[in-house]
Amino acid sequence: MSPSFTKSHELFARAARVMPQGIYGHFTPVFTVPGSYPYFMERARGSHFWDVDGNEYIDYLCAYGPMILGYANDKVDEAYRRQAGLGSCCSIATRLSVDLAERVTSTIDGADWVMFAKNGADVTSMALMLARGYRKRAKIVLAEEGYHGTQAWAGTSTVGITPADRADILMVPWGDLDALRETVAAWKGQIAGAMFTPYHHPVFADQKLPGPSFWAEVRKLCDENGIVLIIDDVRAGWRLDLKGSAHHFGFRPDMACYSKGMANGYAISMLVGAEKLRVTASKAYMTGSFWMNAPEMAVALVCLDEMERMNVAGVVRELGEALTRGLRELSEAHGLKVSITGPAALPFMKFANETNFLRSQLFCGECAGRGVFFHPHHNWFLSAAHTKEDIAKTLEAADAGFRAVKERFGD
Amino acid sequence: MIYEGVLAKVYLGAVLPVLEVLSGEDPAASSYAGQWTGRIRFAVGLSGPRCDVVFRDSRVKVEPGARGPSDIYLFFPTAAMLNALFSGRGPGFPIPLKGFTRLKGLLVFSRLAKHMETVLNTDAAPEKLRARLTLDILARALAIISRNDPEMRLLAEKVHGTVRLGIKDGHAVQVDFTGGEPKSVTGAGPSPDLLLQFATDDLFLQVSQDKVDVMAQACLLNVVFQGDLHLGQVVNIFLDRVSEYLPPKEVAA
Numbered sequence: 001m002s003p004s005f006t007k008s009h010e011l012f013a014r015a016a017r018v019m020p021q022g023i024y025g026h027f028t029p030v031f032t033v034p035g036s037y038p039y040f041m042e043r044a045r046g047s048h049f050w051d052v053d054g055n056e057y058i059d060y061l062c063a064y065g066p067m068i069l070g071y072a073n074d075k076v077d078e079a080y081r082r083q084a085g086l087g088s089c090c091s092i093a094t095r096l097s098v099d100l101a102e103r104v105t106s107t108i109d110g111a112d113w114v115m116f117a118k119n120g121a122d123v124t125s126m127a128l129m130l131a132r133g134y135r136k137r138a139k140i141v142l143a144e145e146g147y148h149g150t151q152a153w154a155g156t157s158t159v160g161i162t163p164a165d166r167a168d169i170l171m172v173p174w175g176d177l178d179a180l181r182e183t184v185a186a187w188k189g190q191i192a193g194a195m196f197t198p199y200h201h202p203v204f205a206d207q208k209l210p211g212p213s214f215w216a217e218v219r220k221l222c223d224e225n226g227i228v229l230i231i232d233d234v235r236a237g238w239r240l241d242l243k244g245s246a247h248h249f250g251f252r253p254d255m256a257c258y259s260k261g262m263a264n265g266y267a268i269s270m271l272v273g274a275e276k277l278r279v280t281a282s283k284a285y286m287t288g289s290f291w292m293n294a295p296e297m298a299v300a301l302v303c304l305d306e307m308e309r310m311n312v313a314g315v316v317r318e319l320g321e322a323l324t325r326g327l328r329e330l331s332e333a334h335g336l337k338v339s340i341t342g343p344a345a346l347p348f349m350k351f352a353n354e355t356n357f358l359r360s361q362l363f364c365g366e367c368a369g370r371g372v373f374f375h376p377h378h379n380w381f382l383s384a385a386h387t388k389e390d391i392a393k394t395l396e397a398a399d400a401g402f403r404a405v406k407e408r409f410g411d
Numbered sequence: 412m413i414y415e416g417v418l419a420k421v422y423l424g425a426v427l428p429v430l431e432v433l434s435g436e437d438p439a440a441s442s443y444a445g446q447w448t449g450r451i452r453f454a455v456g457l458s459g460p461r462c463d464v465v466f467r468d469s470r471v472k473v474e475p476g477a478r479g480p481s482d483i484y485l486f487f488p489t490a491a492m493l494n495a496l497f498s499g500r501g502p503g504f505p506i507p508l509k510g511f512t513r514l515k516g517l518l519v520f521s522r523l524a525k526h527m528e529t530v531l532n533t534d535a536a537p538e539k540l541r542a543r544l545t546l547d548i549l550a551r552a553l554a555i556i557s558r559n560d561p562e563m564r565l566l567a568e569k570v571h572g573t574v575r576l577g578i579k580d581g582h583a584v585q586v587d588f589t590g591g592e593p594k595s596v597t598g599a600g601p602s603p604d605l606l607l608q609f610a611t612d613d614l615f616l617q618v619s620q621d622k623v624d625v626m627a628q629a630c631l632l633n634v635v636f637q638g639d640l641h642l643g644q645v646v647n648i649f650l651d652r653v654s655e656y657l658p659p660k661e662v663a664a
Binding site (some may be wrong): 009012013015016020021022023024028029030031033034035039158203204205355356357358361377 | 571572604605624626627629630631632636637638639640641642648651
């Protein structure tokens with residue numbers, strides 16, 4: 001029986017009267033399948049959430065990444081409550097900022113200093129400013145289809161963006177060393193920085209992992225041309241390696257951006273950097289009203305401890321491998337061709353014989369109807385709260401999803 | 412930025428052709444069309460866009476390319492002059508190379524064009540007809556702009572697939588982006604990669620005039636937005652561009 005979304009839809013009707021799109025940004029239900037997915041959650045715990053109509057889901061989106069230990073994690077939430085009781089947003093910094101900075105610089109590979117903020121977009125913008133300030137150059141290289149936030153320079157939105165906003169942005173396909181070399185040669189001496197994700201995780205497309213020598217070659221090219229290499233690890237960070245995704249892939253960037261999983265859902269982000277950029281960072285005036293909030297820092301400290309204690313990167317990789325292995329076996333059993341790409345902890349599945357995602361939307365809609373929350377166009381996330389039982393239930397739902405695809409499309 | 416050459420192609424290739432449906436479906440338009448028989452040629456420059464508007468048996472037919480003899484030949488030295496005439500921005504007087512004395516044909520065309528504008532921009536005509544004409548213009552304009560506007564052409568070369576825009580149980584149009592040369596088709600073609608379907612004619616008309624929040628309407632299940640949503644994001648950019656070329660007009664009913 002299909003779940004009811006009566007309360008979700010009633011709430012949305014109210015939302016649409018007072019907020020553009022009702023629910024905007026990446027949370028918009030338009031990108032899932034309106035009619036098959038809930039719009040509003042009521043509560044969440046572990047790897048599950050319940051929508052306002054009482055439907056329960058095993059969640060493979062993990063709030064688009066932040067939920068890495070599980071929703072409503074007792075240790076994390078207790079750390080927040082304890083610090084909130086002592087004050088949150090204050091007139092001066094707290095001891096926790098020092099504690100967290102020390103913890104981060106001793107954990108993240110290549111992090112000689114750190115600056116805290118609130119969202120990924122804060123720190124990707126900071127990184128660009130510091131690269132330009134350090135090199136006294138204007139141009140920045142980004143990857144096509146890469147995501148670094150919705151700032152004007154990032155190219156995500158089209159509304160209100162002028163050509164001047166992106167005049168100094170150069171685009172290359174992710175992973176295309178030749179294109180990067182050509183761009184560097186064409187703009188020799190003018191490129192301040194190059195910012196990439198550690199592997200390619202676009203929406204609406206297969207993910208791409210770096211080849212064995214890719215990052216070494218990029219590092220070399222940047223060094224030879226005085227280009228600051230920045231890694232946007234906002235999405236993948238902590239799920240591949242506690243020391244950072246760059247460490248996982250065997251290279252060291254000049255700066256790296258983190259957020260999402262850093263505090264298991266509480267709002268904090270950080271930019272870490274190499275020693276050579278410290279003075280430039282010290283000269284820049286960058287701040288925000290809530291950037292020094294103590295409770296999120298208390299949470300981040302606990303979260304880091306937990307991620308280390310539990311070997312979260314290893315746990316989510318194993319869970320992801322079980323999930324993707326099961327999905328491959330089921331799709332083959334149904335005679336369907338799927339491509340599952342990216343790291344096991346952040347996999348993305350699409351049907352190999354289509355580009356329009358109609359099969360994916362049907363599959364994910366069927367799974368949602370059976371209590372499994374996949375996204376048809378965006379990579380998925382495993383968390384340390386997912387269980388083997390979750391994976392087994394998920395594969396039961398996926399079996400029905402594949403059957404529906406087979407019946408509707410035939411292949 | 413609006414390119415005058417592209418806008419002229421939009422007027423001749425997307426807007427004028429709806430006179431065919433209008434004269435077939437709308438009694439007033441048919442009545443106007445029946446007042447004259449003959450062929451009016453619109454031509455921009457020596458090598459610019461051109462088309463013939465043919466009046467016969469109370470119907471209008473719009474023929475692209477313009478071949479053979481015409482009764483009235485309206486020559487616009489520049490695209491901007493033609494655009495001024497169609498947009499009402501200026502006098503836009505063409506140079507009548509031929510047929511200067513056949514004023515009746517021009518008068519009938521002028522009345523029909525004014526009527527079309529009223530139908531498209533006011534509540535004077537039934538919603539169903541307005542929605543159909545607007546969809547036809549939208550699809551043709553979308554294809555023309557994405558083929559000819561330099562920035563949009565670059566974008567069009569990166570996308571593939573077919574988008575269908577339509578009304579539930581009503582009229583539909585398709586634009587095929589395959590091969591970097593977008594083409595429009597009136598009516599529902601083969602299974603599309605992206606379906607954008609509106610629950611009612613009224614809702615579509617409101618969306619086409621930027622009067623409602625289409626994303627919210629999709630979540631309220633009044634708009635079906637299904638398939639290649641990445642293509643949908645690009646189509647959205649094209650549609651915004653169409654409304655820059657053809658902004659809604661304030662016309663007295």
